[in-house]
Amino acid sequence: MGLHLALVAAAFLAAWTPVPAADPAPSPRVDVGVIGWSQGADDGALCSPAVDPPEYYAIPLVPTRQVMGTGQAVGVAHTTFGSSPFGVTLAADGSYRLTLHIRVDHLPSPPQGRFVAWATTPSVEEVVRVGTLDGAGAVSGPVEWNKFLVVITLEPDGEEGETGWRGPIVLRGMSRSGMMHTMAGHGPFEQQECAAFGY
Amino acid sequence: MRRIRVLRAAGLFGLLALAAPSGALPLAAQDPHAGHDMHAGHALSGGWLMPPMDPNMPMLPGLDGAVPPATAWLPHFDLDLSDFPLAEPSRAVTLAHGDTLELLVSPVRRTIRGREYLMYGYNNQYPGPFIRAERGSTVVIRVRNEIRFPTTVHWHGIRLDSRFDGVPGLSQPPIEPGESFTYEVHVPDAGMFWYHPHVREDIQQDLGLYGNLLVIPADGGEGEPVHREELLALDDLLMTEAGDLIPYGLETPVNALMGRYGTVMLANGVADHRIEADRGEVIRFHLTNVANARPFNVRFGEERIKLIGTDVGAYERESWVSSVPISPAERYTVDVRFSQAGTVAITNTIQAVDHFRGVFYPHVDTLAIVTVREAPATPDRAGAFEELRVRDDVVREIDAYREHFDREPDHRITTLLRVNDLPSAIVLSMEADTFYVQPIEWNDSMPMMNWLSSGTQVTWILEDEGTGERNEGIHWSFRQGDVVKIRVFNEPRGFHPMQHPIHIHGQRFLVVARDGIPQENLAWKDTAVVPVGSTMDLLVEMSNPGDWMMHCHIAEHLSAGMHFHFRVEGREGR
Numbered sequence: 017m018g019l020h021l022a023l024v025a026a027a028f029l030a031a032w033t034p035v036p037a038a039d040p041a042p043s044p045r046v047d048v049g050v051i052g053w054s055q056g057a058d059d060g061a062l063c064s065p066a067v068d069p070p071e072y073y074a075i076p077l078v079p080t081r082q083v084m085g086t087g088q089a090v091g092v093a094h095t096t097f098g099s100s101p102f103g104v105t106l107a108a109d110g111s112y113r114l115t116l117h118i119r120v121d122h123l124p125s126p127p128q129g130r131f132v133a134w135a136t137t138p139s140v141e142e143v144v145r146v147g148t149l150d151g152a153g154a155v156s157g158p159v160e161w162n163k164f165l166v167v168i169t170l171e172p173d174g175e176e177g178e179t180g181w182r183g184p185i186v187l188r189g190m191s192r193s194g195m196m197h198t199m200a201g202h203g204p205f206e207q208q209e210c211a212a213f214g215y
Numbered sequence: 216m217r218r219i220r221v222l223r224a225a226g227l228f229g230l231l232a233l234a235a236p237s238g239a240l241p242l243a244a245q246d247p248h249a250g251h252d253m254h255a256g257h258a259l260s261g262g263w264l265m266p267p268m269d270p271n272m273p274m275l276p277g278l279d280g281a282v283p284p285a286t287a288w289l290p291h292f293d294l295d296l297s298d299f300p301l302a303e304p305s306r307a308v309t310l311a312h313g314d315t316l317e318l319l320v321s322p323v324r325r326t327i328r329g330r331e332y333l334m335y336g337y338n339n340q341y342p343g344p345f346i347r348a349e350r351g352s353t354v355v356i357r358v359r360n361e362i363r364f365p366t367t368v369h370w371h372g373i374r375l376d377s378r379f380d381g382v383p384g385l386s387q388p389p390i391e392p393g394e395s396f397t398y399e400v401h402v403p404d405a406g407m408f409w410y411h412p413h414v415r416e417d418i419q420q421d422l423g424l425y426g427n428l429l430v431i432p433a434d435g436g437e438g439e440p441v442h443r444e445e446l447l448a449l450d451d452l453l454m455t456e457a458g459d460l461i462p463y464g465l466e467t468p469v470n471a472l473m474g475r476y477g478t479v480m481l482a483n484g485v486a487d488h489r490i491e492a493d494r495g496e497v498i499r500f501h502l503t504n505v506a507n508a509r510p511f512n513v514r515f516g517e518e519r520i521k522l523i524g525t526d527v528g529a530y531e532r533e534s535w536v537s538s539v540p541i542s543p544a545e546r547y548t549v550d551v552r553f554s555q556a557g558t559v560a561i562t563n564t565i566q567a568v569d570h571f572r573g574v575f576y577p578h579v580d581t582l583a584i585v586t587v588r589e590a591p592a593t594p595d596r597a598g599a600f601e602e603l604r605v606r607d608d609v610v611r612e613i614d615a616y617r618e619h620f621d622r623e624p625d626h627r628i629t630t631l632l633r634v635n636d637l638p639s640a641i642v643l644s645m646e647a648d649t650f651y652v653q654p655i656e657w658n659d660s661m662p663m664m665n666w667l668s669s670g671t672q673v674t675w676i677l678e679d680e681g682t683g684e685r686n687e688g689i690h691w692s693f694r695q696g697d698v699v700k701i702r703v704f705n706e707p708r709g710f711h712p713m714q715h716p717i718h719i720h721g722q723r724f725l726v727v728a729r730d731g732i733p734q735e736n737l738a739w740k741d742t743a744v745v746p747v748g749s750t751m752d753l754l755v756e757m758s759n760p761g762d763w764m765m766h767c768h769i770a771e772h773l774s775a776g777m778h779f780h781f782r783v784e785g786r787e788g789r
Contacts, residue, residue, distance in 0.1 A: 068731025072707035073654075095729045097654075099529060101522055102540045103729065103744040103751070109577055110512050110538075110565040112654065116759055119342030162566050162575045162653070196573040196651040199272075199644065205571075208273055 038045075069117060071096035075166055077120060082172055086186045091120035093133075093166045093189060099157060114160070119205055120153040120168060120187060129172045133151040135159040135179055136167060138194065143180045146163040163193040228741070262287040264663040267456050267478055272571045274316070275640045275663060284636075285669050287463030290322055290333040290422065292462075293363060299324045302336045304675070305426065305446075305483065307345040312352035312521045316344065318368070320390075320412075321361040322423065328479065328486050330458050335422040337363055340503070341484030342448045343382065343410065343426025350430050353401040358390060362419070365389035368398060369413040371544060371718070372526050372741040375401050377761025380414045385762050385780055388416055400777045402430040404723070404739070406527045407501045407546045409448075417468040417475060417507055417770035421452070423484065423505040425505040440599030441499040441550055442592055446492060447561070449541070449582060450505045451477025465669035467774070472634075474508025474769040476659035480563060480580045488583035496592035497600050499523070502678045504541045507770040510655055512541040513582070515551045516559035521600065524548040527739035531610045534736060535604045538564065538656075542744040544768040552600045553750055559585040565657040578658065604641060613725065613737050616698060619754055620727045624702035627680035627693065630745070630767075630777075632709050636672050645711050652707060654746035675715075675777035676769060680704075691781035697757040700727075707748035715772065718742040719755060720763040722783070728752040742768055760785030 077091030096118040098105040105113040118133045133155050134145035147158035149168070168191045169181040200208040260263060263282040302323035310316060323336035324433045337343030346355050360366050367389055369381035379398040381466060383389040402408075408428045412419040427446055453461040453475055463469070470476075482488035504511060514520075514537070522536045523529060526546050539547050553559060560581050567578040634642070641664045659665055679689045693699060701724075703717055724740040730749050745751040766778030 064776075068750060069353050070654075070730060070750075072705065074746035096732055097734055097746075099732075101525070101534060101536070101734075101736050101738070103542065103726070104540050105392055106512055106538055106540055108514070108537050108564075110657070111575075112566075193575070193653065196568070196570070198573045199571050205273065205276070205644075 022212050040047070069096045073192050075189040075191055076158070077118070077166060077168060077189040080185050082184045083186050086170075088122045089120055089187055090122055091118065091168065091187045091189070093118045095159075095191075111160050111162050113158065115135050115156055116159050116166065117156045118146065118149070118154060118166065118168070120149060123149075123153055126170060129170050129183065131186060132171045132181065132183075133157070133171055134167045134169065135161070136159060136165050138163055138165060140165070162191075163188045163196075164189075165189070165194075219661050221761060233743050251656045252579045256270065256722060259266045259339070262292065262462060264455050264461050265589060266453055267567065268662055269571070272569075275644060277640050277668070278586060278638060280640065280664065281667055283464055283469040283667050283669050284485050285432070285467050285469055287462035288336050288465035289460055289462050290335070290416075294322055296324060296331060296333045299333060300339055302334075302339050302341050302420045302423075303324070305340045305342045306620060309345060309347040310352070310354040312349065313355070315344065315355040315357060317358050318343070318358045319361060320358060320366055323423070324519065325423065325484070327452070329575075330460065335419060336423050337424060337426055340426075341634075343424065345426065345446060346410075346439050348400075348402050348428065348430055349403060350405045350432050353399055355401055356398040357395060358398065359395045360390040360392055363392055365391050366412045366414050366424075367396070368410050369720075370398070370400050370408065372404075372406065372408040372546075373428070373430075373722075374403050374721055374723065375399075377721055377759070380660050380761070380763065382404065382720065382764050384765045385416055385764060387732050395445045400428075402428075405432045406524065406739075407503065407548060408526075409503050409505065409546070411505070415774065417462045417470075417774055420505065420770060421450075421463075421475060421507050423449075427501065429501070431776060439499065440596050440602070440712060441497045442493075442596060443496075444499040444501065444754075446483065446501050446503070447488075447513075447583065448481075448503045448505050449511050449563075450481040450484070451509050452478045452479045452481060454479050461666070464669055468771045469667070470508075470665050471670045471673035471675075471771045471775045473656060473659055473661070473665045473667040473713060474771040475664075476509050476662070480559070480582055482583040485741050490532045490583060490585045492553045492585055492587050493590050493592035494554065494587055495595060496587075496596060497550055497596045498723050499548060500551050502539060502541055502547045502549065504543050504545055508543060508544055508772075510542045510657060510716075511582070512542060512565050512657065513587075514562050514564045515538040515542060516561075517555060518551050518559060521548065521550040521603070523550055525602060526741045529609050530736050530738040531613065532605050532736050535603070537709075541715070542742070543770075544716055544718055544742040544769075545700060545740075545744070550596065550600065553587045554585050556589040559587060561585065561771045564583050567658040568653060568656070568660045609738065616725065616740060616754060616756070620697050620733065622700060624700045624752065625757060626699065627702045627704065628720060628742055629678045629680055630705045630712070630715050631676040631678055631685075631713060631726075632713075633674045633676060634668070634672055634710055637668060638696060642710075652712050652747050653747065655744070670771070670775045671773045675772040675775045677765070677767075677777055677779055686776045686779050689779040689781075691779075693757040693781065693783045693788045695757060695760050696782055697783075699757055701753045702750055703753065704750045707746050707747045712747045713748050713769075713772075714744050715744050715767040716744045716769065717751070717753075718768045719753070719765045719767065721759045722757055722763065724753045724755040726751060727754045748763055757783045759783060 075093040095114040098113040131149040136143045147155040167188040171183040367381040373676040561583040563580040
C-alpha cells in the first residue's frame with residue numbers, strides 16, 4: 017500500500033504545475049484551473065458554511081505538503097448535528113450523527129483528478145467518503161463517529177472509488193474529541209504512570 | 216452513512232501520528248482504587264457516603280476522605296422507616312371540569328431492587344397520580360405538605376394562571392410543612408405535561424415527587440392508530456454499590472457541577488419495570504425525563520419508533536427515529552409496534568466518556584423489559600402504523616409564526632459557569648479535562664469531583680448579552696401577544712461547560728433554528744436542550760400574562776443560580 021501510494025504521489029508530483037511560490041498575504045487568489053477552481057473571499061478569510069456551526073468543534077485542516085502546490089491550502093471542517101426533531105442527533109449506538117461542512121481555500125486546480133474528502137476512525141479501520149470538493153472547495157456530508165479524522169486527498173480521474181482513498185493526502189485534521197487525552201501522568205495525576213494504564 | 220471497513224497499513228503520510236488510542240487497555244497490576252471508601256461501605260465524616268467510582272480510576276490526589284461542604288441529609292436521618300406506609304404504583308385519575316383532587320406530599324416507604332428506602336411521594340404513589348383532564352377544563356388540586364421542607368407544585372408546561380405556577384416567591388409563597396395550598400389548574404393545550412416541586416428539586420423531585428398530567432382533546436383523542444398507551448417516567452437514583460442512597464446536601468445541593476447523575480435507572484419508579492404486549496401490538500409511549508440531570512437516549516430494541524409529539528403537542532409531521540434523546544423535563548410521545556414474540560429491552564444506549572483515559576465507550580442501561588406474547592394483537596394495526604401522517608392542524612397553527620423565523624433575535628442569552636473555593640486538585644483536573652467537552656454529557660464521568668462541588672462553590676449563569684445582567688439581575692418585560700425570539704448560546708470555553716435543558720414557564724415556544732440551521736419539523740415545546748458550543752433560537756409566544764421564570768432544568772444548576780424572571784403584561788393590564 018505504501019509503495020502504491022508513493023507511486024501515485026510521484027506521478028502526480030511529476031504532472032503537477034506548481035503554483036508560484038507564495039506570498040499569501042496580499043493576494044490569496046490563484047489561477048482558475050481545469051475544474052473551474054476559484055478561491056474564497058477577497059480578504060483571504062475562510063468562508064463559513066451557510067450555517068452558524070459551533071466554532072468550538074471546528075476541525076482545522078492542515079496541509080501535508082505531500083503534493084506540490086498545496087502547501088498554502090487552508091481548510092476547516094465544521095460540524096453540525098444532522099437534521100432531527102431533537103436537539104441532538106444520534107446514531108444507533110449513541111454516537112453523534114454529525115454533518116461535516118468542509119471548506120478549503122488556496123487549493124490550486126489540479127491538472128487532473130479531483131480533491132475528495134473522507135472521514136475515518138482514528139485507527140483508520142473504517143473510512144467514509146464525504147464527497148468531492150466543489151469548485152469553491154466545499155463539500156458537506158455525514159459522519160457518525162465521536163472521534164474521527166478528516167482527510168482531503170487528490171484522487172486520480174476515473175480511479176476514485178468507494179473503498180477508500182488511493183491518492184495522496186493533501187490536508188488532514190482531527191475532531192476536537194481527539195484532544196481528549198488520558199489524565200494519567202498529567203496535572204493532579206502526575207504521579208500515575210501512564211504505562212500502568214496502557215498508554 | 217455508508218461505512219467502509221478497511222485495514223490500512225501504517226505509514227500513510229504520517230496520518231497515524233494523528234491517531235489517538237481509541238479504546239481502554241488492560242490495567243497493570245496495581246491498586247489505583249486505594250482510598251475509594253465506597254468499597255469499604257462505611258460512612259465518611261458527617262454521614263456522607265461517596266458515590267461509586269470506576270474502580271480502575273485512581274483517587275484524586277489529596278482528596279482521600281474529603282466530603283462536600285454541606286450537611287449530609289437523607290429522610291431516614293430524621294425519621295423511622297417503619298413509621299410510613301409502603302408506597303403503591305401510580306393510579307390514574309380522570310378529572311372533569313371543576314373536580315378537585317386532594318394531593319398529599321409525604322414521606323413514603325419505597326422498595327427498589329428488593330431494599331426499602333424512605334423517600335417522598337404524592338398520595339403515597341410512585342410516580343404521583345396520573346391525572347387526565349380534558350383540554351379547556353379547570354381542575355382543582357388541593358396540596359397538603361407533610362414533609363420537612365417547604366414545597367410547591369409546578370405544573371410543567373401548562374399555560375395556566377401564574378398564581379398557580381408554583382414558583383416560590385414569585386407566583387406563591389412556599390407551602391410550609393403542615394400547610395396547604397389550592398391550585399386551580401386550567402389546561403388550554405392538549406399534550407403530556409408533568410408536575411413536580413419547585414423548591415429544592417434536587418432533593419424533593421429526586422426522592423419521588425413527580426407525576427404526569429395528560430390533557431386530552433375535547434373529542435377524547437379517539438381514532439389514534441394504537442392499541443393502548445403507556446407512561447414511562449425515566450429517572451435515576453444515586454446509590455453506593457451496596458445500595459445505600461448517597462445523601463443530599465441539606466443547606467445547598469451537592470453535585471453542583473454536573474447535577475446528580477444516578478447509578479440505578481428507574482422507569483416509573485422501579486428498577487425492573489415490565490410491560491406485556493401482544494405480537495403486533497402498537498403502544499403509544501409517553502416518555503418523561505424526570506431525572507435531576509441525566510439525559511437518556513431511549514431505544515426500543517430493534518423495533519421502529521414513530522415520533523408523534525413532544526412537550527405541548529404534536530409535530531407537524533410524524534417521522535421515524537432510531538432513538539429518542541430526551542433531556543430532563545422534556546417529554547416525547549412515540550408509537551412502537553412490537554413485531555415479534557419474545558422480549559424487547561427498552562434501553563438507554565449511549566457513548567459514555569471516560570475522561571481519565573480520554574476515551575468514549577459504549578454503555579447500555581436497561582430501563583424496562585417488554586414481553587411480547589405469541590398471540591396476535593387485534594385489530595391488526597400494522598397498516599396504520601406504517602403510515603406517517605401530516606398534522607395539518609399543527610402546520611396551520613405554526614404557519615402564523617413563520618414570518619418571525621428568520622428575524623434577528625430580540626434577546627441573546629449566554630450560559631456560563633463560575634466557581635470558587637473548589638479544591639485545587641479538582642480545578643487542575645477539570646482545566647486539563649476541558650481540552651474537550653462533548654456536546655452532551657451522557658454520563659457522570661467525574662463522580663467524585665462532581666459530588667464534592669456544592670451550590671456555594673458553583674454558580675451557573677444565564678447572561679443577557681444585551682445588558683450584561685446575569686440570572687436574577689435580568690428583567691425582561693413583554694406584552695401579551697408579543698412573539699419574541701431568544702437566542703441561547705452555550706459558551707464552550709469556560710470552566711467545564713455543560714448542556715442545559717432550558718425551560719420557560721407559562722408560555723410555549725418553537726425551536727426554529729439550531730446553529731443557524733432552520734429546523735424542519737416543528738412542535739410546540741416548553742423545554743429544549745442547548746448542547747455545549749451550540750446556539751438555539753427559540754420563538755416564544757408570550758400568550759400568557761403574569762410573572763414567569765426561565766431556567767435550566769438540571770435541578771442543581773437551577774439551585775446554583777441559573778434562572779431569572781420575566782413579566783408578560785396582559786392586554787387588559789392583568
